[in-house]
Amino acid sequence: MLFADVILPLPLAESFTYVVPAEMQEKIGTGFRVVVPFGKRKYYTAVVLRLHHKPPKGVEIKEIHSLTDSHPVVNEHQIRLWEWISFYYLSPLGDVYKAALPSMMKPQDLEERYRSRTETYIRLNTGIHDIDRLTGRSKKQAELYQALRQLFLEEGREGIPKKEITAKTGYSNTVLKGLTEKNIVIQYPEEVSRIDTHFVSSRKAFNLNDHQQKALEEINRSFEEKNVCLLHGVTSSGKTEIYIHLIEEQLNQGKQTLYLVPEIALTTQLTSRLQAVFGDKLGIYHSKINDNERTEIWQKMLSDSPYEIVIGVRSSLFVPFRQLGLVIVDEEHETSYKQQEPAPRYHARDTAIVLAQTFGAKTLLGSATPSIETYYNAKTGKYGLVTLEKRFENIELPRITLENTRELRRTKKMKTLLAPGLIEKINTALGSGEQVILFRNRRGFAPMLECKLCGWIPKCNHCDVSLTYHKNRGELKCHYCNKTYKPVGECPVCHEKSIEPVGMGTEKLEEEVIQLFPSATVARMDTDTTQGKYAYEKIISDFQKNKVQILVGTQMLSKGLDFENVSLVGIVSADGLLNRPDFRSHERGFQLMLQAAGRAGRKNRQGEVVIQTADPGQPIYRYLETNDYEGFYHSQLEERKLFNYPPYKRLISIVFKHKDEHKVESGSAFFARLLQQSLGEMVLGPNKPFISRIQQYHLRQILLKLDNHLSPAKTRQFIKSVESRFREKQDFKYLVLYFDVDVMG
Ligand SMILES: Nc1ncnc2c1ncn2[C@@H]1O[C@H](COP(=O)(O)OP(=O)(O)OP(=O)(O)O)[C@@H](O)[C@H]1O
Numbered sequence: 227m228l229f230a231d232v233i234l235p236l237p238l239a240e241s242f243t244y245v246v247p248a249e250m251q252e253k254i255g256t257g258f259r260v261v262v263p264f265g266k267r268k269y270y271t272a273v274v275l276r277l278h279h280k281p282p283k284g285v286e287i288k289e290i291h292s293l294t295d296s297h298p299v300v301n302e303h304q305i306r307l308w309e310w311i312s313f314y315y316l317s318p319l320g321d322v323y324k325a326a327l328p329s330m331m332k333p334q335d336l337e338e339r340y341r342s343r344t345e346t347y348i349r350l351n352t353g354i355h356d357i358d359r360l361t362g363r364s365k366k367q368a369e370l371y372q373a374l375r376q377l378f379l380e381e382g383r384e385g386i387p388k389k390e391i392t393a394k395t396g397y398s399n400t401v402l403k404g405l406t407e408k409n410i411v412i413q414y415p416e417e418v419s420r421i422d423t424h425f426v427s428s429r430k431a432f433n434l435n436d437h438q439q440k441a442l443e444e445i446n447r448s449f450e451e452k453n454v455c456l457l458h459g460v461t462s463s464g465k466t467e468i469y470i471h472l473i474e475e476q477l478n479q480g481k482q483t484l485y486l487v488p489e490i491a492l493t494t495q496l497t498s499r500l501q502a503v504f505g506d507k508l509g510i511y512h513s514k515i516n517d518n519e520r521t522e523i524w525q526k527m528l529s530d531s532p533y534e535i536v537i538g539v540r541s542s543l544f545v546p547f548r549q550l551g552l553v554i555v556d557e558e559h560e561t562s563y564k565q566q567e568p569a570p571r572y573h574a575r576d577t578a579i580v581l582a583q584t585f586g587a588k589t590l591l592g593s594a595t596p597s598i599e600t601y602y603n604a605k606t607g608k609y610g611l612v613t614l615e616k617r618f619e620n621i622e623l624p625r626i627t628l629e630n631t632r633e634l635r636r637t638k639k640m641k642t643l644l645a646p647g648l649i650e651k652i653n654t655a656l657g658s659g660e661q662v663i664l665f666r667n668r669r670g671f672a673p674m675l676e677c678k679l680c681g682w683i684p685k686c687n688h689c690d691v692s693l694t695y696h697k698n699r700g701e702l703k704c705h706y707c708n709k710t711y712k713p714v715g716e717c718p719v720c721h722e723k724s725i726e727p728v729g730m731g732t733e734k735l736e737e738e739v740i741q742l743f744p745s746a747t748v749a750r751m752d753t754d755t756t757q758g759k760y761a762y763e764k765i766i767s768d769f770q771k772n773k774v775q776i777l778v779g780t781q782m783l784s785k786g787l788d789f790e791n792v793s794l795v796g797i798v799s800a801d802g803l804l805n806r807p808d809f810r811s812h813e814r815g816f817q818l819m820l821q822a823a824g825r826a827g828r829k830n831r832q833g834e835v836v837i838q839t840a841d842p843g844q845p846i847y848r849y850l851e852t853n854d855y856e857g858f859y860h861s862q863l864e865e866r867k868l869f870n871y872p873p874y875k876r877l878i879s880i881v882f883k884h885k886d887e888h889k890v891e892s893g894s895a896f897f898a899r900l901l902q903q904s905l906g907e908m909v910l911g912p913n914k915p916f917i918s919r920i921q922q923y924h925l926r927q928i929l930l931k932l933d934n935h936l937s938p939a940k941t942r943q944f945i946k947s948v949e950s951r952f953r954e955k956q957d958f959k960y961l962v963l964y965f966d967v968d969v970m971g
């Protein structure tokens with residue numbers, strides 16, 4: 227008898243075995259989808275992991291219900307990657323499968339399937355001759371008929387979408403309907419693609435300058451010895467142009483490239499740049515495309531003419547490549563590469579390296595501000611290291627100056643959110659027709675409201691956080707569970723009308739900037755203004771076309787964007803970036819500020835950056851002022867060593883969640899004791915996290931700081947054995963618990 231081990235789209239750690247019915251045996255294989263019964267009368271789309279003849283012991287085995295595919299939809303490389311993710315990130319294999327496949331490709335009941343999209347097309351009925359008699363007295367019909375003949379002649383197409391016809395001829399649907407009723411034109415449905423495939427390449431790759439050419443050669447040399455190389459190039463050094471050349475080399479060898487980017491904001495400018503060179507060889511897989519589009523990209527990748535290049539966010543790691551030769555991880559330091567919720571909590575950069583290895587392909591990590599871990603790997607020889615120190619066309623890196631807001635407040639010179647020095651520089655820039663970016667890492671109007679008399683602060687009913695005030699929408703919002711509340715006018719404690727906003731978000735900054743610079747056009751870019759599918763594109767293109775002079779925004783606009791005319795960048799409050807309870811807060815602050823600074827003075831001449839801080843004495847500013855990445859890196863490394871953080875230790879966080887605080891307390895303590903039996907002092911906690919209640923769940927966290935020399939396989943085995951001992955306790959059976967391997971902070 228033939229058996230199939232399959233993966234179900236459920237948070238289950240193991241695969242399940244089914245009997246392959248006789249008539250299916252010739253047709254089935256690894257990577258095929260099958261529909262199987264599971265639980266009470268439920269059917270799921272599962273993927274075949276392997277076929278074998280070993281009957282499992284002691285359980286009743288059901289039959290596969292039906293076979294979905296005539297070809298595998300998942301290949302060996304992907305299955306190996308899924309298994310690695312499941313093992314390394316301690317995530318159930320079913321969760322990995324769930325994350326990997328577009329949801330339409332794994333329907334739960336048999337109804338919800340991928341639906342192809344059809345459009346109405348028009349063609350002329352060539353078998354009709356006595357047109358004049360047929361159109362009769364309708365002058366309009368006769369005219370439209372002539373227009374259509376002309377159109378079909380010019381376009382040389384057999385059928386044309388109805389939408390296009392009405393647009394191009396200017397005649398109404400009624401006239402067209404008249405011709406259709408007389409059988410002169412024929413309307414028919416035609417399957418069309420959702421993804422725009424009309425891109426033709428419009429330019430060749432730029433010739434590289436000497437620095438870039440040298441870097442390219444060094445990268446290729448490094449690839450002869452090592453699988454991974456870091457390209458550390460200052461902002462605007464032309465890293466993207468080097469990637470384009472590397473991609474061309476892959477194309478020439480008939481190999482595919484995956485180009486990973488952290489967020490969609492980055493992809494709009496970047497995709498146009500890549501499309502200009504690679505046309506329809508390029509597939510785009512970002513977070514704002516819908517599931518139908520996602521499914522089409524998969525199908526295209528499985529077809530005989532797959533995309534040769536895919537640019538995409540995290541999840542594009544999962545598309546079915548066949549001949550992958552190169553993975554580029556742009557802005558490799560970005561923490562958004564780490565998946566937070568739900569499982570699998572994988573790091574896309576590190577997973578990309580593993581993906582590449584399953585193909586024998588290479589990985590290039592690129593950044594102006596590499597993560598400490600990556601730079602360490604490069605410095606210690608694990609990865610290759612190639613450096614670009616000059617901006618393209620040798621433009622100087624921006625000059626960075628500080629404004630001491632504490633001092634300015636003390637001397638009563640800080641009358642607005644912006645220091646007088648910054649206001650003056652903005653006026654100068656505007657006066658010369660240049661553009662300005664103002665950066666504030668907090669959205670909404672104010673991070674919280676407060677009663678000026680008694681200090682009462684409105685908080686979320688479900689989370690242990692204060693509510694953010696969104697003035698434009700007239701609401702208070704919890705940024706953890708997205709629940710909204712009506713703003714309160716009167717304090718519920720002291721019953722005075724004394725509630726006032728505290729602090730400043732992008733909304734407030736925008737409001738003030740509009741008042742300060744009435745003749746300038748101001749736009750804002752943050753999560754709230756970029757909800758629509760094309761909202762980013764619109765803001766970015768308006769700014770690019772100089773329709774907007776001052777752009778206010780969050781970290782969204784700090785990286786990757788390439789505007790010619792920005793001469794000044796203001797970082798309105800640096801302190802908020804640095805004072806977080808997180809071992810990465812300085813690393814992130816440094817990266818963010820240097821990246822934001824990098825948007826200034828990319829073309830023409832040196833740009834300028836103003837950082838407002840109440841604490842300019844902090845050493846981080848010395849490194850920023852001198853653009854001293856290396857010095858900053860060493861200072862961070864010392865701290866990481868002292869406090870047992872990566873790259874010296876490996877972190878695994880274990881989070882416990884329950885509505886009953888006692889349960890979460892005793893459960894996590896019990897788990898920690900079990901861990902300590904083997905791991906001793908490497909086990910920290912359980913602790914109350916910084917935000918200790920989210921959506922009514924109380925949280926506790928255990929942090930493991932594991933020695934590098936411990937075998938990942940053995941530690942994971944041990945952790946899993948602890949988990950099963952824990953689950954044996956009736957009390958803790960329903961406690962929610964998850965692992966976060968290589969937790970970010
Ligand atoms: N060889 C070249 N020929 C023509 N233009 C170039 C060349 N190299 C770079 N440029 C231009 O210089 C600008 C900066 O280059 P690019 O955006 O590639 O830099 P980057 O290193 O990727 O920057 P960042 O890290 O800030 O994203 C772009 O407008 C790019 O088109």
Ligand SMILES: [Zn+2]
Pocket residue numbers: 686687688689704705706707708709921
């Ligand atoms: Zn909440």
